[in-house]
Amino acid sequence: MSFTLRSVKVPPNSVSLQEARSRTFDFFRSACRSIPSVMEIYNLHDVATPSQLRSTIASEIRKNAHITNPKVIDMLLFKAMEELNNIVEHAKQRHHIIGQYVIGRGGLVQDLGTKDQGISNFLKNFYDSNYF
Amino acid sequence: MGLGLLASRALRSSRIFTSPNPRNAIVRTIVSTPELHNPEAAAAAQAQPDPPPTDLPGRTSVGGARVHFPNPEDAIEVFVDGYPVKIPKGMTVLQACEVAGVDIPRFCYHSRLSIAGNCRMCLVEVEKSPKPVASCAMPALPGMKIKTDTPVAKKAREGVMEFLLMNHPLDCPICDQGGECDLQDQSMAFGSDRGRFTEMKRSVVDKNLGPLVKTVMTRCIQCTRCVRFATEVAGVQDLGMLGRGSGEEIGTYVERLMTSELSGNVIDICPVGALTSKPFAFKARNWELKGTESIDVTDAVGSNIRIDSRGPEVMRILPRLNEDINEEWISDKTRFCYDGLKRQRLNDPMIRGADGRFKTVSWRDALAVVAEVAHQVKPEEIVGIAGQLSDAESMMVLKDFLNKMGSNNVWSEGNGMHPNADLRSGHLLNSTMSGLEKADIFLLVGTQPRVEAAMVNARIRKTVRATQAKVGYIGPATDFNYDHQHLGTGPQTLIEIAEGRHSFCSALLNAKNPAIIVGAGIFERNDKDAIFSAVETIAKHGKIIRRDWNGLNVLLLNAAQAAALDLGLVPESGKSIESAKFLYLMGADDVNLEKLPSDAFVVYQGHHGDRNVYRANVIFPAAAFSEKEGTYENTEGRAQQTLPAVPTVGDSRDDWKIIRALSEVAGIWLPYDTLSAVRSRIRTVAPNLLHMDETEPATFSALLKPEFCQKMSLTPFGAAVENFYMTDSITRASKIMAQCSALLSKK
Numbered sequence: 001m002s003f004t005l006r007s008v009k010v011p012p013n014s015v016s017l018q019e020a021r022s023r024t025f026d027f028f029r030s031a032c033r034s035i036p037s038v039m040e041i042y043n044l045h046d047v048a049t050p051s052q053l054r055s056t057i058a059s060e061i062r063k064n065a066h067i068t069n070p071k072v073i074d075m076l077l078f079k080a081m082e083e084l085n086n087i088v089e090h091a092k093q094r095h096h097i098i099g100q101y102v103i104g105r106g107g108l109v110q111d112l113g114t115k116d117q118g119i120s121n122f123l124k125n126f127y128d129s130n131y132f
Numbered sequence: 133m134g135l136g137l138l139a140s141r142a143l144r145s146s147r148i149f150t151s152p153n154p155r156n157a158i159v160r161t162i163v164s165t166p167e168l169h170n171p172e173a174a175a176a177a178q179a180q181p182d183p184p185p186t187d188l189p190g191r192t193s194v195g196g197a198r199v200h201f202p203n204p205e206d207a208i209e210v211f212v213d214g215y216p217v218k219i220p221k222g223m224t225v226l227q228a229c230e231v232a233g234v235d236i237p238r239f240c241y242h243s244r245l246s247i248a249g250n251c252r253m254c255l256v257e258v259e260k261s262p263k264p265v266a267s268c269a270m271p272a273l274p275g276m277k278i279k280t281d282t283p284v285a286k287k288a289r290e291g292v293m294e295f296l297l298m299n300h301p302l303d304c305p306i307c308d309q310g311g312e313c314d315l316q317d318q319s320m321a322f323g324s325d326r327g328r329f330t331e332m333k334r335s336v337v338d339k340n341l342g343p344l345v346k347t348v349m350t351r352c353i354q355c356t357r358c359v360r361f362a363t364e365v366a367g368v369q370d371l372g373m374l375g376r377g378s379g380e381e382i383g384t385y386v387e388r389l390m391t392s393e394l395s396g397n398v399i400d401i402c403p404v405g406a407l408t409s410k411p412f413a414f415k416a417r418n419w420e421l422k423g424t425e426s427i428d429v430t431d432a433v434g435s436n437i438r439i440d441s442r443g444p445e446v447m448r449i450l451p452r453l454n455e456d457i458n459e460e461w462i463s464d465k466t467r468f469c470y471d472g473l474k475r476q477r478l479n480d481p482m483i484r485g486a487d488g489r490f491k492t493v494s495w496r497d498a499l500a501v502v503a504e505v506a507h508q509v510k511p512e513e514i515v516g517i518a519g520q521l522s523d524a525e526s527m528m529v530l531k532d533f534l535n536k537m538g539s540n541n542v543w544s545e546g547n548g549m550h551p552n553a554d555l556r557s558g559h560l561l562n563s564t565m566s567g568l569e570k571a572d573i574f575l576l577v578g579t580q581p582r583v584e585a586a587m588v589n590a591r592i593r594k595t596v597r598a599t600q601a602k603v604g605y606i607g608p609a610t611d612f613n614y615d616h617q618h619l620g621t622g623p624q625t626l627i628e629i630a631e632g633r634h635s636f637c638s639a640l641l642n643a644k645n646p647a648i649i650v651g652a653g654i655f656e657r658n659d660k661d662a663i664f665s666a667v668e669t670i671a672k673h674g675k676i677i678r679r680d681w682n683g684l685n686v687l688l689l690n691a692a693q694a695a696a697l698d699l700g701l702v703p704e705s706g707k708s709i710e711s712a713k714f715l716y717l718m719g720a721d722d723v724n725l726e727k728l729p730s731d732a733f734v735v736y737q738g739h740h741g742d743r744n745v746y747r748a749n750v751i752f753p754a755a756a757f758s759e760k761e762g763t764y765e766n767t768e769g770r771a772q773q774t775l776p777a778v779p780t781v782g783d784s785r786d787d788w789k790i791i792r793a794l795s796e797v798a799g800i801w802l803p804y805d806t807l808s809a810v811r812s813r814i815r816t817v818a819p820n821l822l823h824m825d826e827t828e829p830a831t832f833s834a835l836l837k838p839e840f841c842q843k844m845s846l847t848p849f850g851a852a853v854e855n856f857y858m859t860d861s862i863t864r865a866s867k868i869m870a871q872c873s874a875l876l877s878k879k
């Protein structure tokens with residue numbers, strides 16, 4: 001199923017923000033559609049649910065919500081498409097997916113316990129690193 | 133030279149000179165720059181449009197140097213390239229050119245050494261002199277017209293370069309000096325673009341100068357800077373010039389090492405790659421290094437250094453010019469201790485388990501354990517000791533932490549159990565280091581400046597050489613590199629001087645600016661107050677403390693000492709270690725823990741797994757001086773700052789941050805979140821620590837002190853520093869320092 005998702009040639013630039021917006025939705029939909037197969041390929045059933053992955057995709061997109069230049073959006077979409085292709089083509093390995101999209105930037109050990117509550121920002125930063 | 137070689141040389145040169153092909157001969161005599169072919173004619177051609185020397189804009193001197201006129205009548209005027217400059221009488225032509233903003237190429241001239249005038253690179257043309265003159269050795273005369281840019285001068289330089297390069301190997305790609313080599317730079321600027329020598333280059337046997345200085349003697353250009361440095365500044369007669377002509381070599385006369393605490397400086401002054409750093413050999417190229425201007429902490433002098441690093445690694449340490457402290461030298465300990473920063477480092481918080489082994493834990497757990505124990509002991513049983521290398525910020529935070537816990541038993545090692553922190557003059561080098569040059573007699577009491585503070589010793593030596601100042605010394609027999617009188621070994625002599633019974637007294641009374649230097653080793657003696665009052669009696673008799681001169685000095689040993697006393701790190705009781713239940717060591721490795729109760733809980737916060745780590749229950753890894761920003765006060769009371777050159781190792785943290793975090797976990801919450809917040813706290817205690825790079829003179833003199841009538845014991849003074857090369861946790865971890873001290877003990 002190689003290169004199925006990528007449009008054969010580079011599409012013309014979006015003329016308006018409106019067009020770029022709809023392209024973004026198109027991308028989101030195609031990404032969501034590939035979630036079941038991705039979970040199958042990378043055997044993610046015991047670490048994530050489809051809705052978790054969907055919200056990860058959504059949050060990755062929302063990270064760039066402030067961008068209004070259609071050219072930049074096109075570029076980001078292109079990169080996103082490339083990434084999606086790599087994932088669907090099994091060009092990555094399981095730990096890549098888990099590291100990037102399941103665990104995310106929070107890190108492996110997430111101290112969600114109660115012991116960090118009520119401590120100052122200084123101490124929180126201190127536990128993280130020397131440089132703050 | 134073997135006979136065969138001689139013969140082949142003769143053959144070869146005769147072949148060249150009797151070359152049958154005349155065209156070939158012409159090719160061989162090409163001078164690289166054709167317009168220099170006939171310098172006299174070119175000079176004449178240039179001399180015509182000589183601009184009139186009026187209304188010329190002022191020029192800036194080299195490096196922004198300013199001229200100091202000791203006597204305004206002695207000013208003379210010379211013309212450098214047509215620009216008139218006023219200089220004091222007695223300056224050399226080279227210095228006059230520098231004032232005029234013209235940098236003269238040089239190899240042998242060095243402003244802090246005597247003038248040798250043997251490299252001839254500094255040739256300039258002087259009007260009415262028949263030949264170019266060596267500007268470094270020629271005194272400037274009134275009205276002299278110096279020309280630095282004429283074809284004659286250029287040709288002279290080109291010729292000198294050619295001769296120098298005749299025997300200099302083409303080593304640059306494998307030479308450690310490459311990139312910072314005077315010869316390389318100057319041959320690019322002034323040299324010819326081709327050589328005319330076909331003979332073999334001479335080669336010279338390398339000399340063994342010990343574990344610090346690597347020699348490649350073939351590269352030497354016989355500038356004799358190193359020889360002059362050794363005899364004049366370092367005060368050892370080890371290096372010398374052997375042989376004559378092409379057989380001339382630098383070497384130690386007999387097979388021996390260079391035994392000086394300043395030997396590393398020959399690396400900096402050697403203009404070529406003949407003397408380079410042995411530990412740095414083939415490690416890095418100078419253009420890939422990042423320089424960070426910092427402060428040395430291995431002694432109390434606070435030498436200005438530049439830490440050269442590549443990525444996370446300190447590659448070398450070089451001196452930085454500071455006329456008031458280290459001039460442009462640093463001691464070998466300062467220069468070569470850096471490999472200790474890579475060994476024995478503590479990189480994770482650790483707790484000693486039930487089996488006596490350390491287990492790595494997270495910061496969270498380590499802090500929680502310590503906070504809990506700290507609350508279980510009585511406040512009086514809490515003791516904190518700051519180590520030799522602590523910066524002022526962390527000592528401030530340590531003191532505040534302990535005070536908030538209810539204890540006031542906090543001090544800095546080396547200051548003894550009864551330090552006197554009330555009068556700053558009682559623990560500072562009051563005459564300042566550059567002020568020592570004004571002294572005309574020195575009395576050293578229980579101090580061996582050569583090992584305690586090599587840069588102070590260099591100053592004393594400079595003064596002794598320049599003005600024949602007398603030096604009297606009381607203490608155990610030791611090495612001096614200048615003339616001195618060994619007056620005695622213990623307090624007995626001191627009493628004799630104080631009572632005016634000693635022969636040294638008359639010299640002391642007749643002196644204009646007498647200086648007494650008391651070693652900080654005396655702080656550890658029980659009769660220290662009696663000794664100090666004896667010294668003060670001498671000071672009173674000898675008029676040593678006057679409005680214009682304060683000659684009563686204390687020479688401290690460690691980088692942290694002065695700041696600790698300024699911040700008031702003074703123990704409440706002299707017996708606190710014996711009753712301690714909770715001991716907080718902030719890098720303190722030289723305190724004796726034998727008397728510590730065996731059930732005491734010891735926290736060691738520091739960067740090296742040194743002596744007292746063996747007794748620790750919990751280890752907090754901290755940053756070394758090369759990794760943090762910290763304030764240090766040197767022995768003359770000058771506050772200076774280190775800057776981080778490399779990142780911290782592993783999971784370690786800055787010292788003040790650790791204590792700040794611990795205070796929060798312990799529930800007493802020190803109110804500082806940033807370094808500037810800590811500094812504003814320091815401002816309320818010792819504002820002088822925030823006046824960077826300034827000495828804050830002590831306002832009250834020691835003579836205001838109340839009289840002490842303590843019994844003086846007659847035990848002779850001891851040596852405060854047993855091994856110059858290993859005095860703190862960094863130097864003790866350093867392999868190079870270990871090699872040096874092994875050689876020292878063998879000798």
Ligand code: SF4
Pocket residue numbers: 351352353354355356357358359382401402403404406407
């Ligand atoms: S070793 Fe270096 S400093 Fe010494 S004479 Fe040779 S070139 Fe000069």
Ligand code: FES
Pocket residue numbers: 237238239240241248249250251252253254255266267268269
């Ligand atoms: S610098 Fe003048 S002769 Fe060497």
